[in-house]
Amino acid sequence: MQTAARIEEALEQAVALARGPGAPPLLASALHYAVFPAGHRIRPQLCLAVANACGDPDRIASDATAVAIELLHCASLVHDDLPCFDDAGLRRGKASVHVEYGEALAVLAGDALIVHAFATLGGAARRNPAQMAALIGIVAQSVGSPHGIVAGQAWECEVAVPLSDYQRAKTGALFVAATMGGAAAAGHDPEPWRALGEKLGEAYQVADDLRDVLCDAEELGKPIGQDAIRLRPNAAAELGVDGAKARLEGLVKAAVASVPDCPGALELRQLIEAQTRLFFPKQLARAAA
Template structure:
């Protein structure tokens, strides 16, 4: 089965459980609305790619980890769009959850997705309790404080926002979780895979900063120029477009070089190079061609 199909099926199973008998109808609808149709699914793809490179000894655990990480990402988008944060009416080319269902239900939808991400890992315990414990630790680190996505959102409430700390928590945490969880699900040491996730997470954030200043909302499927409006750190603003592009290229190179020795290392390097080429905004890709 292709990675994309595995991800969508795992997410469909996870959301269906959250929509089970007795669930409030509007919440059940909002949960599915927040997760489908697919975004780029970069984080779960990375998780399964690493698991595959390491032998994919336990596909069920890898699928559960990938689904959990994507549910957390979707939760972060729901909360990020709320009126108290970005007040964005658009996400993935359609109305954001709070625009469609109202802010109170959007808060609850994001909360439910976070809780259900952990519930998605529950079946792993029946097969391998120690693997379950490792995956729980990895996912927990990616969510809370001091360096998870909640901390990333909280940095936006501070007067002074260090670019590196902000980006590492806001974006990098789930990339690190994806690479580490993929390795752990395959039964290998997760720690050597931290650097790959860290570099890819920063690369993705730099690319997103570039898109925020170079692209339009139709291309991105969300409002543009939000960093400047809300006075948030932005690599393109701090380094210039040329400097941010150079930084992005350095990060991609470092990510590829950081891949640990494993049975599928060569194929994974090729995949990472191909996927990260898509990070570059079209304008910069044309200039580089």
Template sequence: MAIVDRIEASIGRALEIPQGGLAPAALAEALPYAVLPGGARIRPTILMSVALACGDDRPELSDAAAAALELIHCASLVHDDLPCFDDAGLRRGKPSVHCAYSQPLAVLTGDSLIILAFEVLARAGEDGRTMRLIRALARRTGMPNGICAGQGWESEPQIDLGAYHRSKTAALFIAATEMGAIAAGHDGEAWNDLGALIGEAFQVADDLRDALMGEEALGKPGGQDALHGRPNAVAELGVKGAFDRLNDILAGAISSIPSCPGEAALAQMVRMQSQRIVPRMPARYRA
């Protein structure tokens, strides 16, 4: 089965868990609304690709890890879009959860998806690998270095840009590479650098897309970094400098891949994923 099919099937199975019984109907409906149809599924794709490169000897565990990671990502998007944060009315080309279902239900949707992610992992087994997966995902979700910390930096009077980007964006990419290796029985820490570099590249690419692309192309409002005064690579380096930095990071990411049976295929996957996230450089910035 292709990676994309495995990911969607595992997410579908996860979303069946909170349905049925006497569950509140609107919240039960909001959960799949927040997750389906999916975006690029970049994080679970990276996770599955690392697992495959490392042998993928327990595919049911890799599937659960991929679903859990994507559920955490989708939860973070629901919360990011709230009026108290980005106040974004669109996500993936449709109304954000708080616009479609109300702010209270959006908060509960994000919370429920986070809990569901850990339930999916807990159901996958009770052995050492599963526990390491739960710890890895928890570290990259909460404090002090997870995506919650990343959101928290935006409320500080002074922002440590490196720490901000490592937690807000890179954290779930580090989780992807670590969890892919752990699911296949390898040392997750050895894959930390690859995840951090992919995350940094994604952040720079996201800054460029926010600066250069509009709502129709993005499926969400553009120009949000400038509007909210957030630190970003375009403001710091300029458009040309941000593109140069992005190319350097991607080259470093490919060279950081640990030795493994599927090393060449994994390097090709990183190149392909980078092509999906990098916007086209406007002609006026090309040398």
């Protein structure tokens, strides 16, 4: 099965369990709306790519890890769009969850997705409890405090926002979970894979900062110019477009170089080089072509 189809099938199965018999109908509908149709699925794709490079001997573990990470990402988007944070009416080219279902159901849907992410990991634990305990730890660290996505969101409530700390938590944390989780799911030591997640997470955030400056809402699928409006750190604003582009290119090279030795290292490096080109805004991608 192709990776994209594998991810969608695993996500459909996971979300179906959360929407099972007895679930409040509006909540069940909001959960599906928050996860489908697909975004780019960058984080679960990365998780499975690392697992595959390490041999991927246990697809149940790697699928559960990839699904958990994507559910957490979707939950973060639902909460990020709420009126108390970005008050964004558009996400992935359609109305945000709170616009479609109301603020109360959006809060509950995001909460439910977080809990169900860990339920998905727990459901796979019976086969290898020790392995799954390690995976739960990796994923949990990417969510909470001091360095997870909750901390990343909390930095937006501070007066002074250090760019590196903000980006590491807000965006980088789930990329680290994807690389370390993919390795751990395949039975490999996850720690050597941390650097790859950190580099790719920062690269994605720099690219997102560039898109926020250069793209229109239709291309971005969400409101533009939010960093400037809300006085948030932005690599393009701090470094200039050319400086941010150079930083992005340097991070991609560093990410490729950081791939640890494993059976599929060469193929993974080639995949990263190809896929990270998709990070670039269209204007920069055309210029680089």
